[in-house]
Amino acid sequence: MKPKIAFYWCASCGGCEEAVVDLGEVILDIVEKVDIVFWPVAMDFKKEDVEALQDGEILASFINGAIRFSEHVEMVELLRRKSQLVFAFGACACFGGIPGLANACSTDELLKYVYEEAPTVENPDGVRPTPGYEVNGVKLGIPEFLERCKPLDEVIDVDYYIPGCPPSVNVIVDALNALLEGKLPPKGSVIASQKSVCHECKLNATKPEKILLKSFKRVWEAEPEPDKCLLAQGFLCLGPVTRGGCGALCVKGNMPCTGCFGPLDGVMDYGAKALSYIASIIDSADEEEIEKILEKIPDPLGLFYKYSLPKSLLDGIRK
Amino acid sequence: MSADNSADFEPKIVGIFCNWCAYMAANLAGTARMLYPPNLRVIRVMCSGRIDPQFVFYAFKNGADGVLLAGCHHGDCHYIEGNVKCLRRYKLMKKILPQFGIEPERLRLEWISASEADKLRKVVGEFVEELKKLGPLGFRGVELGVVEAEKQVRI
Numbered sequence: 001m002k003p004k005i006a007f008y009w010c011a012s013c014g015g016c017e018e019a020v021v022d023l024g025e026v027i028l029d030i031v032e033k034v035d036i037v038f039w040p041v042a043m044d045f046k047k048e049d050v051e052a053l054q055d056g057e058i059l060a061s062f063i064n065g066a067i068r069f070s071e072h073v074e075m076v077e078l079l080r081r082k083s084q085l086v087f088a089f090g091a092c093a094c095f096g097g098i099p100g101l102a103n104a105c106s107t108d109e110l111l112k113y114v115y116e117e118a119p120t121v122e123n124p125d126g127v128r129p130t131p132g133y134e135v136n137g138v139k140l141g142i143p144e145f146l147e148r149c150k151p152l153d154e155v156i157d158v159d160y161y162i163p164g165c166p167p168s169v170n171v172i173v174d175a176l177n178a179l180l181e182g183k184l185p186p187k188g189s190v191i192a193s194q195k196s197v198c199h200e201c202k203l204n205a206t207k208p209e210k211i212l213l214k215s216f217k218r219v220w221e222a223e224p225e226p227d228k229c230l231l232a233q234g235f236l237c238l239g240p241v242t243r244g245g246c247g248a249l250c251v252k253g254n255m256p257c258t259g260c261f262g263p264l265d266g267v268m269d270y271g272a273k274a275l276s277y278i279a280s281i282i283d284s285a286d287e288e289e290i291e292k293i294l295e296k297i298p299d300p301l302g303l304f305y306k307y308s309l310p311k312s313l314l315d316g317i318r319k
Numbered sequence: 320m321s322a323d324n325s326a327d328f329e330p331k332i333v334g335i336f337c338n339w340c341a342y343m344a345a346n347l348a349g350t351a352r353m354l355y356p357p358n359l360r361v362i363r364v365m366c367s368g369r370i371d372p373q374f375v376f377y378a379f380k381n382g383a384d385g386v387l388l389a390g391c392h393h394g395d396c397h398y399i400e401g402n403v404k405c406l407r408r409y410k411l412m413k414k415i416l417p418q419f420g421i422e423p424e425r426l427r428l429e430w431i432s433a434s435e436a437d438k439l440r441k442v443v444g445e446f447v448e449e450l451k452k453l454g455p456l457g458f459r460g461v462e463l464g465v466v467e468a469e470k471q472v473r474i
């Protein structure tokens with residue numbers, strides 16, 4: 001009997017599902033070796049079908065997206081019970097991702113903006129979603145909005161991590177091959193490179209030995225010169241502190257790395273490391289000048305924690 | 320933020336001090352039997368340039384109400400410019416802390432030479448007063464069981 005595989009999405013944009021489809025013909029080889037028993041975006045299986053399986057009957061579940069609603073918690077707990085292995089798939093499942101940036105605001109601020117203050121919203125009565133409602137004696141419900149956006153491993157035990165926004169085809173193939181050939185690394189491993197993005201970047205050869213910058217450039221301010229390290233040109237590229245595996249895709253497209261593969265092994269807080277490295281390449285010892293240079297980083301939280309705010313040490317400190 | 324502003328609040332301060340200057344100053348203050356508030360817990364690093372922002376965030380996460388960084392005066396760094404790197408990181412940390420809902424005043428950087436035991440005493444006293452006004456930091460994350468970073472940490 002072929003091993004069973006499941007895919008599920010929580011708070012995600014669908015990009016991770018696209019990444020699976022992007023496997024192209026490789027997916028045909030994989031489908032020959034496995035049975036996909038659950039994949040809401042592409043196949044017509046229901047929750048009941050998963051419930052009908054034995055515990056541990058699924059070999060591996062690939063879960064993408066952050067945990068934002070009570071429904072996500074319910075579904076991932078179910079999949080955890082039915083699966084031998086769980087892979088956190090993509091930056092949102094691994095670190096919270098873009099939806100995790102919502103943690104920079106309180107729940108009330110979020111709901112107030114989305115349901116009342118956003119310029120395209122008209123809601124004079126200030127109606128907000130309520131989890132339960134009764135119509136003619138019938139109780140209707142919608143999933144509850146959690147207090148924080150969470151990465152997958154805050155809710156269930158996760159065996160492996162496949163980072164990226166979305167994970168690139170080569171890391172997905174590596175993970176699937178390792179799974180099917182029984183060559184998985186130790187539990188808790190991140191399936192991607194063990195080295196930083198710079199190691200894979202074609203511009204690495206042009207990176208000077210020492211970089212010191214008097215000013216930073218934001219991407220919309222200047223056109224990057226081709227064939228020259230973006231960091232050396234003053235663009236805030238997070239390649240040096242970000243795990244490789246993507247083949248420096250963004251840099252190939254003339255965009256600096258924004259850190260979607262997350263931290264390298266041994267790092268506790270990705271943003272703190274990124275902050276540390278960016279600050280240390282400022283070419284000034286004068287307080288006022290440093291402050292002036294830092295004006296080019298108007299939103300450090302958005303820059304350094306773009307994908308990992310829910311995993312940061314300080315997330316949740318705001319009352 | 321300040322759930323409890325009562326007069327008997329004693330702030331916890333984590334000090335991260337350079338081995339060559341501020342730590343020596345603390346040592347001197349001790350041998351000279353100078354009195355300063357006991358709210359400070361000192362961690363020694365070889366240079367203020369070694370202060371990783373992770374250390375600062377970790378201290379706040381684990382119950383510090385304030386963090387005091389101290390290194391050598393400009394030009395005096397044992398490793399030439401470690402203190403300048405500390406200054407740059409400090410400036411950027413000051414900018415990001417409010418985005419996490421932490422008052423930037425809770426992080427302080429001072430240049431204290433090995434002979435300036437009296438300056439250390441004064442700085443700690445001032446900082447304690449300031450933190451008393453701000454009240455406890457109160458890390459909601461602890462109650463929520465947020466990030467169990469310890470599980471996977473190797474700094």
